Amino acid sequence: MIVAIDGPAASGKGTLARRLAAHYGLPHLDSGLLYRAVAHHVAARGGDLHDPEAATQAARALDAATLGDPALRGRHAGEGASIVSAHPGVRAALLDFQRSFAATPPGAVIDGRDIGTVICPDAEVKIFVTASAEERARRRASELAGRGEPVDQAAILEDIRRRDERDTTRAVAPLKAADDAVTLDTTNLDAEAAFRAALAIVEGNPKRRRTA
Numbered sequence: 001m002i003v004a005i006d007g008p009a010a011s012g013k014g015t016l017a018r019r020l021a022a023h024y025g026l027p028h029l030d031s032g033l034l035y036r037a038v039a040h041h042v043a044a045r046g047g048d049l050h051d052p053e054a055a056t057q058a059a060r061a062l063d064a065a066t067l068g069d070p071a072l073r074g075r076h077a078g079e080g081a082s083i084v085s086a087h088p089g090v091r092a093a094l095l096d097f098q099r100s101f102a103a104t105p106p107g108a109v110i111d112g113r114d115i116g117t118v119i120c121p122d123a124e125v126k127i128f129v130t131a132s133a134e135e136r137a138r139r140r141a142s143e144l145a146g147r148g149e150p151v152d153q154a155a156i157l158e159d160i161r162r163r164d165e166r167d168t169t170r171a172v173a174p175l176k177a178a179d180d181a182v183t184l185d186t187t188n189l190d191a192e193a194a195f196r197a198a199l200a201i202v203e204g205n206p207k208r209r210r211t212a
């Protein structure tokens with residue numbers, strides 16, 4: 001079974017994807033980490049994130065073994081990721097890795113921006129997770145504070161709005177719900193309630209193939 005989870009920054013995609021993956025015994029891929037790693041790689045070499053050549057080269061050379069680097073989870077990597085992810089060459093270079101991850105039995109839970117629309121258009125289950133920008137900024141602020149990063153809630157809200165704008169308006173693979181995705185608004189749901197709602201979506205999905 002392939003479960004595609006898309007949505008804007010800090011909507012709770014990763015949290016849901018990890019729990020669904022554990023529940024169904026499927027591997028999980030946080031596709032945002034790929035773009036974060038590309039941005040990190042370019043910046044670490046003093047490159048320009050807006051330069052499509054530098055970013056595409058970094059994407060082609062990406063080593064999946066580096067995806068565990070905690071630096072990738074920080075605010076700067078997220079901002080950088082939204083810049084490099086708009087280059088078509090970067091997206092093309094990361095496509096095969098994501099598709100083969102999904103195609104390897106028994107399937108996968110993948111979260112990102114274009115999983116249901118571009119990477120896995122035939123996924124059995126597609127969930128578009130969303131929440132208000134204010135609630136997402138609150139969640140991201142407490143996550144960063146928990147990791148000891150400096151927190152300025154207003155700046156985080158601004159980051160989130162800027163990222164939403166960039167991700168939804170770019171020419172290639174913009175952030176949007178697939179036509180056959182179910183939208184899950186978690187603004188007023190805690191992580192447990194969001195997980196239960198997501199489970200109900202998976203279980204109620206007629207396209208889901210039983211794999212266990």
Ligand SMILES: Nc1ncnc2c1ncn2[C@@H]1O[C@H](COP(=O)(O)OP(=O)(O)O)[C@@H](O)[C@H]1O
Pocket residue numbers: 007008009010011012013014015016111139140142143186189190191192194
């Ligand atoms: N439904 C929820 N209610 C409150 N906090 C949540 C919820 N879902 C996730 N979180 C928290 O919000 C932060 C961002 O969640 P995450 O899953 O990383 O989002 P995304 O992958 O969409 O960026 C994390 O600290 C996570 O624990």
Ligand SMILES: Nc1ccn([C@@H]2O[C@H](COP(=O)(O)OP(=O)(O)O)[C@@H](O)[C@H]2O)c(=O)n1
Pocket residue numbers: 008009010011014031032033035036078081082083085086111112113114115163167
């Ligand atoms: N499938 C994906 C995943 C992420 N991204 C980009 O990478 C950035 C970081 O994604 P992320 O999922 O790690 O970010 P958060 O939602 O966790 O803040 C996003 O703002 C997108 O620009 C993308 O373009 N396509």
